[in-house]
Amino acid sequence: MIRDSWKVKRDIQYLGEAAMASAETATAVASSGGTTVKATNETISQIMSTLDESMSTAAADESSPSDPNPNPVDTEAVAAVPTGTTTDGGEEDGNPQTNKLLILLQEKLPECTNQAKADEFSVSFCYATTKNARKKVTEALFRVPRTRYELIPNYARIVASLSRIYPNMGVVVVESLFKEFYGIFKAKTPLYLENKIKNVRYIGELVKFGVAAPIIAFKVFNLLLTDFTDHSIDMFAALLESCGRYLYVLSFTNQRISGIIDTMQRLRKLKKLDLWKQNILDSAYFTVKPPVNSLKTKKEYT
Numbered sequence: 001m002i003r004d005s006w007k008v009k010r011d012i013q014y015l016g017e018a019a020m021a022s023a024e025t026a027t028a029v030a031s032s033g034g035t036t037v038k039a040t041n042e043t044i045s046q047i048m049s050t051l052d053e054s055m056s057t058a059a060a061d062e063s064s065p066s067d068p069n070p071n072p073v074d075t076e077a078v079a080a081v082p083t084g085t086t087t088d089g090g091e092e093d094g095n096p097q098t099n100k101l102l103i104l105l106q107e108k109l110p111e112c113t114n115q116a117k118a119d120e121f122s123v124s125f126c127y128a129t130t131k132n133a134r135k136k137v138t139e140a141l142f143r144v145p146r147t148r149y150e151l152i153p154n155y156a157r158i159v160a161s162l163s164r165i166y167p168n169m170g171v172v173v174v175e176s177l178f179k180e181f182y183g184i185f186k187a188k189t190p191l192y193l194e195n196k197i198k199n200v201r202y203i204g205e206l207v208k209f210g211v212a213a214p215i216i217a218f219k220v221f222n223l224l225l226t227d228f229t230d231h232s233i234d235m236f237a238a239l240l241e242s243c244g245r246y247l248y249v250l251s252f253t254n255q256r257i258s259g260i261i262d263t264m265q266r267l268r269k270l271k272k273l274d275l276w277k278q279n280i281l282d283s284a285y286f287t288v289k290p291p292v293n294s295l296k297t298k299k300e301y302t
Helices: 002-030 036-063 075-080 096-111 115-126 131-142 149-163 167-187 193-208 214-226 231-249 254-270 275-288
Strands: none
Touching: 096 115, 096 131, 115 149, 131 149, 131 167, 149 167, 149 193, 167 193, 167 214, 193 214, 193 231, 214 231, 214 254, 231 254, 231 275, 254 275
16 A cells, blocks of 8 residues: 555656646747647647646555455455365365265275175275275275284285286285385394284285295295394295295296295204294295105004
8 A cells, every 4th residue: 555655646746747747838939939839738738737636646655554365365265165175286175085984994905804805895995996096995905904813815815906907006016015124124123023923924915826926925024034033034934924824836936935944943953942933834844845744554453
């Protein structure tokens, strides 16, 4: 408002100077007695009337109170925006697909405790898929609760099912799991054993479903054998129980997994392990190579 008043005063000053110049011109021409005097008088009268109007406008602007809100908000337009939506181009919370995705992630995904529910979740997600939805589901499938081991095979089944349609989802989950394992292995903290076992079991399940390549499991095995102590033994046994039998049956991985098992047996003899570590290694070993039941010959009594 102060700026507008200043502009009006400046215009008044310019008009006053123009009126003075016109008056001097009229005086000079009047001495010649031509018709120009009449035209100049009309011009001066127009300038003076404009000057009077500008002065009255400036006085009215100075006397009026300043507006505390120079940019008023249209309250009717704001009230017309429905609740649960965003006006900055973001994703609408009231979108039916968004609501369906939230139900899938918060209610159905944690309850996928069997194959039927896992397949049902995969089919339901295909009807509510967007780029943002795929990103959220990928993050949710990666973050399995660390104490719910029963969800790992079903989560891996969902990843394998969706990877046939969206191949990038499986790649992201495998890369995230391997990065998490590498961070856990380098940290060497004697805590969070459940999270470590969850990580290697998930990798093993993805190897069995064909989402992760067998080389991922072999990398994990080799890293754990380089530091065969404490939690590394538990993680090795968990991974061997998860995918060891699968790798042993395959023809092109049988030789390599057999070499890893032999290395484990040699390290076990060299290190003085407690009874608990020996039992979990025995359990993992017999999961891969079940003992052959020898037929007992019946004795004939005469």
